[in-house]
Every structure is written in structure tokens, then in C-alpha cells.
Amino acid sequence: MEMSKSNARVGVYVDVANINRNGGYGMGYEILREFACRDDAEAVRLNAYVSYDAEKARRDPYYFHRTNSFYSVLRDFGYKVIQKEVKWFTDEDGNRVAKANADLDLAVDALLQSEKLDRVLLVTGDGDFVQVVRALQNKGCRVEVVAFRNVSQELRREADIFLSGYLIPNLLPIDRAEGENIWGEVEHRVRGICYYHKNDFGFMRFLRRIDQNLWMTDAKHPESPYGTAWFHDSSLPQSSNGAIGPELPSRKFIFEFKLVKADGDKGLRAIDIQLVAEM
Numbered sequence: 001m002e003m004s005k006s007n008a009r010v011g012v013y014v015d016v017a018n019i020n021r022n023g024g025y026g027m028g029y030e031i032l033r034e035f036a037c038r039d040d041a042e043a044v045r046l047n048a049y050v051s052y053d054a055e056k057a058r059r060d061p062y063y064f065h066r067t068n069s070f071y072s073v074l075r076d077f078g079y080k081v082i083q084k085e086v087k088w089f090t091d092e093d094g095n096r097v098a099k100a101n102a103d104l105d106l107a108v109d110a111l112l113q114s115e116k117l118d119r120v121l122l123v124t125g126d127g128d129f130v131q132v133v134r135a136l137q138n139k140g141c142r143v144e145v146v147a148f149r150n151v152s153q154e155l156r157r158e159a160d161i162f163l164s165g166y167l168i169p170n171l172l173p174i175d176r177a178e179g180e181n182i183w184g185e186v187e188h189r190v191r192g193i194c195y196y197h198k199n200d201f202g203f204m205r206f207l208r209r210i211d212q213n214l215w216m217t218d219a220k221h222p223e224s225p226y227g228t229a230w231f232h233d234s235s236l237p238q239s240s241n242g243a244i245g246p247e248l249p250s251r252k253f254i255f256e257f258k259l260v261k262a263d264g265d266k267g268l269r270a271i272d273i274q275l276v277a278e279m
Contacts, residue, residue: 127152
């Protein structure tokens with residue numbers, strides 16, 4: 001069945017410094033745009049908020065060229081780059097301290113521009129944006145949040161949808177020493193969560209593709225974008241607190257694993273499971 005298109009107007013607001021500090025360095029901004037517009041929505045605003053150290057750029061050619069090349073790539077993908085210049089101060093102990101916080105700029109822009117938006121995607125894990133989420137919702141916008149590590153629990157609760165950036169196909173590329181990794185294919189790696197566990201086995205769920213039906217988590221549904229793979233506890237890694245098995249199922253653990261064909265007619269199996277993040 002062909003799904004109707006949303007014709008939604010979307011605004012994307014990326015707290016680049018927060019994402020880079022918390023597991024998202026190397027994120028694919030073209031994939032982020034695809035995710036934001038997954039139901040044929042129109043990207044009305046694509047804003048990336050960055051900090052720029054002009055003093056360092058003057059004395060460090062590598063920093064200058066690397067940073068400006070990154071900004072050029074963002075512009076190629078259609079993002080407006082909003083630079084917040086780093087300011088240097090001397091504290092009471094005589095130490096030089098750098099400050100460059102774009103949070104206020106992001107919040108003001110999102111609130112002002114929301115008049116012409118149906119949906120806002122905030123890419124940050126910073127709990128300071130909780131009130132911004134509430135204000136946007138009160139203005140009639142649906143608010144989605146994508147982040148990686150160190151995500152505010154209150155921010156996750158307030159968002160209409162929260163999705164870990166690790167789970168969005170190819171948003172953060174998976175390193176594969178022996179060649180290209182094809183997300184969701186047999187003999188390749190994906191990231192997912194454990195949604196079922198009993199005794200010494202369980203099932204992982206992963207997003208096969210970027211799709212408008214994120215709510216359709218039953219992988220048996222023909223239009224669901226999700227896939228599943230079973231695993232044995234012997235394939236599980238250790239968490240920071242020891243064995244993971246007794247804590248499963250849980251959304252707090254993000255796993256990366258290899259997909260292989262299971263014996264017989266059991267579908268897919270997850271092996272070589274690694275713990276990527278504890279949310």
C-alpha cells in the first residue's frame with residue numbers, strides 16, 4: 001500500500017559542539033537531512049551551530065583549513081552555518097578560559113522560525129533545551145530529538161520522538177576494516193537494542209532503513225522498517241557493571257553486531273555483539 005506523504009515543513013537545528021563531544025563526531029549531515037525529511041517533508045530550515053576559534057585559526061593553518069572545509073561541506077548539504085566565535089577570558093587564578101555557547105542562538109532561532117514549521121528536529125543531548133521543546137510544542141510543532149551519548153533524560157521524555165543517533169542507518173558510519181559495511185545486510189554490521197530476553201537468549205531489533213513508519217516496531221508487519229535477529233547470551237559483552245544479560249531487555253543499551261543467517265529457518269542471528277553506549 002502506498003503511504004500518503006506528509007507535506008510537512010521541517011526545521012533542523014544541530015548543536016554541533018554538543019554532538020561532537022558526545023559520540024557523534026563524524027556524523028553524516030546528508031543522512032541527518034534524509035532522516036528529517038523521511039516522509040517527503042520539506043526542509044525549510046537546516047541550521048548548524050558551531051564554535052569558531054579565530055585566534056587559533058590565525059596561528060594554526062591546519063585548524064583553519066580543517067574547520068572551514070567542514071563548514072563548506074555543511075553548506076553543500078544545504079545547512080546554514082551559524083558561527084559563535086570563541087571568547088577568551090582570564091579567570092581569578094590567572095588561567096585562560098575559552099567560552100563559546102551557541103545555545104541561546106539556537107533556542108531563539110528555533111522559536112522564531114517555528115511559526116512556519118510543522119516539525120522541529122533538535123540534534124543535541126543538552127538538557128538546557130527542555131524548556132525550548134515545551135515552548136515549541138505549545139506553538140503547535142512536533143519536536144524530535146536525536147543525540148548519541150550523555151543525553152538528558154528529561155529532554156528524552158519531553159520530546160515527541162527521541163531516537164539515538166547510533167540507531168539511524170548510516171548516520172554514524174560503522175568502521176569495517178575489511179571493506180565497506182552495508183547496514184542491515186547479512187554478513188555486515190548494524191546497531192540495535194534488545195527488546196526481548198528470556199533465560200539465556202534474546203532478540204535484537206534494528207532499523208533497516210530510514211522510513212516514515214518509525215512507530216511500526218513489529219518487524220512482522222510488511223511495511224515495518226525494522227528487522228530482528230536472535231542471539232545467545234554467550235555473544236554478549238560486559239557492561240561497566242558486569243554481565244548485561246540480567247538487565248535485558250532494555251533500551252538503555254545500544255549494541256553493534258554482525259548479522260548472519262541462523263541455522264534452519266530461524267531468520268537472522270546476531271553475533272560478535274559489542275556495547276556501543278549506555279543511555
